[in-house]
Every structure is written in C-alpha cells, then in structure tokens.
Amino acid sequence: MDPIRIAVVGVGKIARDQHLPAIAGNQAFSLAATVSPHDPGVDGVPHARTLDELIESGPAVDAVALCTPPQVRYDLAVQALKKGMHVFLEKPPGATLSEVAALSSRAERVGATLFAAWHSRFAAGVAPARAWLAERRVQSVSIVWREDVHVWHPGQAWIWEPGGLGVFDPGINALSILTHILPRPVFLTGATLEIPSNRAAPIAADIQFRDTGGAAIHMDLDWRQTGPQSWDIVVETDAGTLKLSNGGAVLTLPSGVQHSEDLEYPGLYARFASLIRTGRSDVDAAPLRLVADAFLRGHRKVVAEFHD
Structure with missing residues (x-):
C-alpha cells in the first residue's frame, strides 16, 4: 500500500x-x-x-x-x-x-x-487510567495545571488574542484527558478568569465542574508558575486514588506507579x-466545549499587565 x-x-x-x-x-x-x-x-x-x-x-x-x-x-x-x-x-x-x-x-x-x-489523550498513562476508572465510582477530581508562560510560550502574541485561548491553550490538554477518562459526562458550574489588563485572554483560571453522577471537579490553571511545573490530575474513587502526573505520562494507582514509553x-x-x-x-469537540463554557459563564477578573 x-x-x-x-x-x-x-x-x-x-x-x-x-x-x-x-x-x-x-x-x-x-x-x-x-x-x-x-x-x-x-x-x-x-x-x-x-x-x-x-x-x-x-x-x-x-x-x-x-x-x-x-x-x-x-x-x-x-x-x-x-x-x-x-x-x-x-x-x-x-x-x-x-x-x-x-x-x-x-x-x-x-x-x-x-x-x-x-x-494528551495519547500520553502513556491515559489509556490505562480510563480502563481503571471505568469500573470505579468517581467521588471527586482535582486538576492542577501550572506552568511558566515565559518558558513554554515566549513571544507568541496570537495566544493572547481572541481565539488563542490564553492559559486554556495548555489547560485544554488537561480537559482532553478529563473528558476521555471519566466514565460520565462533565459540565461547568462556575469559573473565574484572570485576564491581564493589556491582554484579551486569561493568564489564570479557577474552574468548577461536575459530572452527571454528582462528583465535584476543581481545576486550577496558572501561567505564572515559577520553579517546578505542575500537570497533575487526581481522581478520588471508591477504590482509592488515581493520579496522572507529568501531563498524563505517569500513572499512579493504589497498586503502585505504572511507567511506559511516552508516544503522544x-x-x-x-x-x-x-x-x-x-x-x-x-x-471530538468536548474539551473545546468546556473551554467555551468557561468563557461563556466565567467571571472575569482584571489583573496586572503581562509582558514577555
């Protein structure tokens, strides 16, 4: 062929x-x-x-x-x-x-x-996380996605314009994992978007979601992180805690840490x-739909100017 x-x-x-x-x-x-x-x-x-x-x-x-x-x-x-x-x-x-x-x-x-x-759905830990959660009852989820925009997106003016998503450019990676691994649909219940006074897109966001089974989901996005960077999702279930770290590359289950080659x-x-x-x-537009919901329903908070 x-x-x-x-x-x-x-x-x-x-x-x-x-x-x-x-x-x-x-x-x-x-x-x-x-x-x-x-x-x-x-x-x-x-x-x-x-x-x-x-x-x-x-x-x-x-x-x-x-x-x-x-x-x-x-x-x-x-x-x-x-x-x-x-x-x-x-x-x-x-x-x-x-x-x-x-x-x-x-x-x-x-x-x-x-x-x-x-x-991010092809990160090493995502498929086994999805399989493990399919047989568990999700109780709550915490997402912490914090990185330094100066390191990861230097000089990218388009990312601060309408449609560029701001901090949701990396944050949507977490949402692509979330919507893939949870057994039930997710919807937004509230958000606060921190937008620099000289930009059109957020530099940070605090977001609350819920799945259709009632599990609370909290997301912490921030582009002002210095030092260690965080790309972590923690899911509490009736069978213990699941953690995806390093953007989904490492999976930790109650039975231990699972490592495999990362081939996104x-x-x-x-x-x-x-x-x-x-x-x-x-x-699948589900991750983008959640970002759109955050812009639709989120409270906008003006914060200090951002400069590259």
Missing part, C-alpha cells in the same frame, strides 16, 4: 519538535511538502509559502497537518477539504465550536477524514493513518 503523502502546514516549534519526527517514524506516511510563509522548511522536501501555492504548483498531497494558530485554521481546512485532502487539526481544532462543526459536516460531504488531534505524537499519527485507511473521522 502506497504511503499517504502529507504536507505540514505551519512549520513552527510544535511541527519541528513533534510532527516531523512522528511522520518520519511512521511508514504509513511520506512527507510530501511543508508550507510556511516564514520558515524555509526541511532540506530536500518541497516547500510552499502558502497552501494556495502548494495546491496550484504541487507536489500532489493526500493529507495536510494544520499546525498553525487556531484563528486561521478553518479557512486552510476548507481549502484542503475542497481538494479532497484528509485533514489533521492540531489542538484546539478551531477558534470556535461552530467552525469545528462546519468542518466536520464538510468532511463528511466530501468523504475525507477529519481528525481533531488531542495529543506517534500515537496521533497512527490514529490518523487508521482513520484514513478505514474512511472515518474523529472530531
């Missing part, structure tokens, strides 16, 4: 650190092209400044991985779907829920695969290849 010819659109840090190595390591794909108005691309691989240019001049591709900021992803996805290309959407899959729904409908009409790629992006591309080969899509 011929490999899937894929183009990476948006050649930034995440593309170079994660997407390009994952594609190179998966025999189901061949890197056919890169697209970026600023980055020169990869040696020996055709490069275009825009997706229009790639479509007009080639080379031919079967799929695109959209690694751009979410605010511009919808139009690029529409361009690709019009040409029958399969589309991989980096997280979050769009700037709005309506965009994601429209793309899902379009992909179904044209018979192309659309994949909303939540990389290789897992994503294995999933994308499977979806393409079987003619299916995977467009």
Whole structure:
C-alpha cells in the first residue's frame, strides 16, 4: 500500500519538535511538502509559502497537518477539504465550536477524514487510567495545571488574542484527558478568569465542574508558575486514588506507579493513518466545549499587565 503523502502546514516549534519526527517514524506516511510563509522548511522536501501555492504548483498531497494558530485554521481546512485532502487539526481544532462543526459536516460531504488531534489523550498513562476508572465510582477530581508562560510560550502574541485561548491553550490538554477518562459526562458550574489588563485572554483560571453522577471537579490553571511545573490530575474513587502526573505520562494507582514509553505524537499519527485507511473521522469537540463554557459563564477578573 502506497504511503499517504502529507504536507505540514505551519512549520513552527510544535511541527519541528513533534510532527516531523512522528511522520518520519511512521511508514504509513511520506512527507510530501511543508508550507510556511516564514520558515524555509526541511532540506530536500518541497516547500510552499502558502497552501494556495502548494495546491496550484504541487507536489500532489493526500493529507495536510494544520499546525498553525487556531484563528486561521478553518479557512486552510476548507481549502484542503475542497481538494479532497484528509485533514489533521492540531489542538484546539478551531477558534470556535461552530467552525469545528462546519468542518466536520464538510468532511463528511466530501468523504475525507477529519481528525481533531488531542495529543494528551495519547500520553502513556491515559489509556490505562480510563480502563481503571471505568469500573470505579468517581467521588471527586482535582486538576492542577501550572506552568511558566515565559518558558513554554515566549513571544507568541496570537495566544493572547481572541481565539488563542490564553492559559486554556495548555489547560485544554488537561480537559482532553478529563473528558476521555471519566466514565460520565462533565459540565461547568462556575469559573473565574484572570485576564491581564493589556491582554484579551486569561493568564489564570479557577474552574468548577461536575459530572452527571454528582462528583465535584476543581481545576486550577496558572501561567505564572515559577520553579517546578505542575500537570497533575487526581481522581478520588471508591477504590482509592488515581493520579496522572507529568501531563498524563505517569500513572499512579493504589497498586503502585505504572511507567511506559511516552508516544503522544506517534500515537496521533497512527490514529490518523487508521482513520484514513478505514474512511472515518474523529472530531471530538468536548474539551473545546468546556473551554467555551468557561468563557461563556466565567467571571472575569482584571489583573496586572503581562509582558514577555
């Protein structure tokens, strides 16, 4: 079977650190092209400044991985779907829920695969956590997702604009895990969003959720963390405590700590290849819906200016 010819659109840090190595390591794909108005691309691989240019001049591709900021992803996805290309959407899959729904409908009409790629769901501890919780009664959940924005997102102005999500850019990773591992649906009950006076998106958030079984869920997001960083989810159950730490890479159960190799992006591309080969899509918008609910229902608190 011929490999899937894929183009990476948006050649930034995440593309170079994660997407390009994952594609190179998966025999189901061949890197056919890169697209970026600023980055020169990869040696020996055709490069275009825009997706229009790639479509007009080639080379031919079967799929695109959209690694751009979410605010511009919808139009690029529409361009690709019009040409029958399969589309991989980096997280979050769009700037709005309506965009994601429209793309899902379009992909179904044209018979192309659309994949909303939540990389944290492929962290090593997530699948076994989901399996363990399926047989337990969840009593409460605590999420602490604290990191230093200066370290992880330096100079990224788009992330502070409407649609860029602010601290929810990393926080949505926690929500992608939460909505995947809990046996019952989750909904928001209240939130406080701390927004710098010179920015449009929050730098911190305190959020309360509840699942449909009544379990309370508390989320602490903060981009002002210095020193040790925290990406932890603790679930109290009738059978003891489950903890996912280091963004889901390490799982601790009452029986002990489980370690395994962390293969988030290789897992994503294995999933994308499977979806393409079987003619299916995977467009779960639940994590983005919870973020939208926080913006819809959350109390906004103005805090000190933020400067890179």
